Every structure is written in C-alpha cells, then in structure tokens.
Amino acid sequence: MLTCPSSPPPAPLSRRFSIAPMMAYTTRDFRYLARLITRRTLLYTEMVVAPAVIHGDRDRLLGFDAAEHPLAVQLGGSDPAQLAEAARVCADYGYDEINLNVGCPSDRVQQGKIGAVLMAEPDQVARCVEAMAAATEVPVTVKTRIGIDDQDDYAFLRRFVTHMDGAGCRSLTIHARKAILAGLSPKENRDIPPLIYERAYAVKAEFPHLEIILNGGLKDIGGMLAHLGQVDGLMVGREAYMNPWFLADVDRRVFGEPGPAPDxxxxxxxxxxxxxxxxxxxxxxxxxxxxxxxxxxxxxxxxxxxxxxxxxxxxxxxxxxxxxxxxxxxxxxxxxxxxx
Known part of the structure; x- marks a missing residue:
C-alpha cells in the first residue's frame, strides 16, 4: 500500500459522519481525494462480494493507501462461511470496519441473494453477522433499508433490528427509504420511495444501546446536523461525490475540529x-x-x-x-x- 509521507496520523474511527459505499464512485482514488479534504470522515469502499474477495485479485479489489484511514470495507453476500473468510481477508488488509450490505436493490445483486432482498431473511443475516464477528476482531456493521416492497411497516424493521442486535451487531446504518425490489432501478430506488427519517429515530429510541447512522437525502451540513439529536451519525452519498468540496466543512462543523477549512x-x-x-x-x-x-x-x-x-x-x-x-x-x- 502506498503511503503519503506528509499525511498526518490517521484520525480515530468515528461514524458521526461517513461517505456511503457507492459502486464505481468510492474507489481508492476518490477516497484519497476525499481524505485530502476531510481528516475525520469515515470512508467506505465500493461493495465487494465475498466470493471475489476469496478467489479474486485481492490487491486490485482491496488495496488502499494508508492515508485513507479510517476506512471501512463493504461486503456483499449471504453465505456465513464465505463472509467469514472474506472478513478475515479484509481484516488482514487493515480495514477499520467490515460492513455487510443489506440495502442494495439492484436486480443483479438480488440474483446473487445479496443486498436488500435479505431483509426478508433476518435469521440468515444474523448468522452471517455472527460468523463474520467470530472470524475477526474488526467491528462488523450492517447497512440496511427501512423495508422492502409491501413489507415496510415499523414492525418489519423492528424484527430485522432485533435479529441484528441478537447477533451482536452494535452499529446499523439505516437508509431511511424502503427498497422496491421489482419495477424500479437502483437510481429510482434512491429517489422515489419516500424518506421516513422517523423510522430510524424510532429504532434509536427503542434500541438506545445500538449506534444508529442515518442515510438518505442528506445534502447540506446545516440541515443534516439537526438529525444528530435523534441518531448517532450521518452517512452522505452522491452529494459528497458530485460536490466533493462539500466535505471541506465537515471536520469543523460536524466534529468540532479547530482551525480553518482546507484550501x-x-x-x-x-x-x-x-x-x-x-x-x-x-x-x-x-x-x-x-x-x-x-x-x-x-x-x-x-x-x-x-x-x-x-x-x-x-x-x-x-x-x-x-x-x-x-x-x-x-x-x-x-x-x-x-x-x-
């Protein structure tokens, strides 16, 4: 892994503010650029499927610059043994967190039994989380939606969260939209289902011992900071990519770091x-x-x-x-x- 000689020591891992994993966007090159703008933001890789980690070109899939820390890897999969092996590999690479994708709605991902479709099988997801956590000491987290298709009430979400809690997951990122698994593209699934932030708030209120990170529709720092009274952290997606200088105020306004914004x-x-x-x-x-x-x-x-x-x-x-x-x-x- 390359290291930037002038880089300051890595900031401690905090999920108070993070950039969402985004296919074709959160590559190692974008992450390096983002890290030059914000020291404290937690960065995520693109989703990498567990079989690719086990059998593929690991350096190409998982390599990163040491300056990118704190850095999390997102895995896709539904087989506990595969995910456990992939988690061990990722831990050996030095990632600070391993996240399981239970939120992607794309047809291709569904066919591999990955992503949001797994919300309907919380027992299976719980087995995956348990296996990953047993395989490594690196924190294992889950990113999910608030529901899928017509299974979109709070009781459905609560059941899923209860299983994650029982499996030992202590940090959940909740994209506050349901996923519609048939009829909408991934892009439409980011825009059409309505945002219901109150669902994430309710999870935090009922499970106060869990860290709840809010994702979905967050675009300006002033507006998003108000959510921190109800949840523990914020995850921003495409706004951070389409307007990366948006990140220049994060360390100061979200983390309270002293000093001016970067140049x-x-x-x-x-x-x-x-x-x-x-x-x-x-x-x-x-x-x-x-x-x-x-x-x-x-x-x-x-x-x-x-x-x-x-x-x-x-x-x-x-x-x-x-x-x-x-x-x-x-x-x-x-x-x-x-x-x-």
Whole structure:
C-alpha cells in the first residue's frame, strides 16, 4: 500500500459522519481525494462480494493507501462461511470496519441473494453477522433499508433490528427509504420511495444501546446536523461525490475540529503526487482524474478546467501533466476574474 509521507496520523474511527459505499464512485482514488479534504470522515469502499474477495485479485479489489484511514470495507453476500473468510481477508488488509450490505436493490445483486432482498431473511443475516464477528476482531456493521416492497411497516424493521442486535451487531446504518425490489432501478430506488427519517429515530429510541447512522437525502451540513439529536451519525452519498468540496466543512462543523477549512488549490496540489504515483504503477490518468472533475465546482475557471480534463484525460498518451494543464487554466481564469 502506498503511503503519503506528509499525511498526518490517521484520525480515530468515528461514524458521526461517513461517505456511503457507492459502486464505481468510492474507489481508492476518490477516497484519497476525499481524505485530502476531510481528516475525520469515515470512508467506505465500493461493495465487494465475498466470493471475489476469496478467489479474486485481492490487491486490485482491496488495496488502499494508508492515508485513507479510517476506512471501512463493504461486503456483499449471504453465505456465513464465505463472509467469514472474506472478513478475515479484509481484516488482514487493515480495514477499520467490515460492513455487510443489506440495502442494495439492484436486480443483479438480488440474483446473487445479496443486498436488500435479505431483509426478508433476518435469521440468515444474523448468522452471517455472527460468523463474520467470530472470524475477526474488526467491528462488523450492517447497512440496511427501512423495508422492502409491501413489507415496510415499523414492525418489519423492528424484527430485522432485533435479529441484528441478537447477533451482536452494535452499529446499523439505516437508509431511511424502503427498497422496491421489482419495477424500479437502483437510481429510482434512491429517489422515489419516500424518506421516513422517523423510522430510524424510532429504532434509536427503542434500541438506545445500538449506534444508529442515518442515510438518505442528506445534502447540506446545516440541515443534516439537526438529525444528530435523534441518531448517532450521518452517512452522505452522491452529494459528497458530485460536490466533493462539500466535505471541506465537515471536520469543523460536524466534529468540532479547530482551525480553518482546507484550501482547495492546496488539495489539488497534494493530489498531483498521488496521481503521479498511480501513473507510475500503470494506472491511466483517466481512472484517477474522473474523481477530480467536480473539485472546483462554482469556482471561476471551473468550466475550462473540467473541459480540459474531459477532453484530454482519456487520451491514450495522457500523463499526469494533463492535470497540471487543467490547473493552469483554472489559475488563468482566476487571475482574469480578480482583475475584472
């Protein structure tokens, strides 16, 4: 694993604020960029299915930079023995938490008996959690929905949580929407089912010894902080990806860290050596730089910066220099804006 020499010591694990696991988004390259912006936020990997962890290219699937800590891995699966073995592998890689996905509604995931479909089988999920917890000392957590299809009342959710509690799970992340398993795409399942935050509140009230993390529809820090009186933590998804500078206020406003917010240009300059190291490893710049497209959102010159990356980062002969060129365009626009 690569280590950034100038990185401060890792922050302690806290679930007060985290970035949700998102397929194709929360790659190691995005996580490194996010860590340059926020020291305290808990980062999650994309979901990795247990058989892939056991039989696949582990370094490609699980490798990360030590600067990414605190870092959790999300596993998908429904076989206790497979999940236990995968949990052992992830623990050996040094992850700070192992999370079980019981919330993804996609057809492909359902066919593998993974994700939200498992809410209907709390006994099986409990066996998985018990097996994972027995295999490692790393905390095992669960991410779930409030219900599925027409099984969407509080009694259904309460039954699921009771099984997780009995299995020894002490931290649950609740996406406060039900999942509709047939007829809606994963994207529609993030928007169409209504948010019912009160369900997560009710779980916390009835199970005060459990850590309850709220997920779903959280977009601005001012608005989301009000939930912390009812739950223990907040998990943000696409807002953190589409507008990564949103994270710049998290350490100060959510965790109470002293000092000013980070400098956006300084973050970009710190990302460049990482890009160069990844390039030296054989990773094409397009895979890294796609995560930096929105870094300068709403800043003068952002359009020219994004256009340059979009038109040039994917070229076969692209090098890290394309990022330097984009930053130079940004600088030129900033100077022009200041002079006007």
């Amino acid at each position: 956006r240009r300084a973050v970009a300059e710190a990302f460049l050596p990482y890009l160069q190291r990844r390039y030296a490893q054989g990773v094409h710049p397009k895979h890294v730089l796609r995560h930096a497209l929105n870094l300068f959102q709403a800043v003068p010159g952002a359009r020219a910066y994004r256009r340059h990356l979009s038109e040039n980062a994917h070229r076969r002969d692209a090098t890290p220099k394309v990022f330097e060129e984009a930053l130079a365009l940004l600088d030129a626009a900033t100077v022009g804006y200041a002079a006007s």
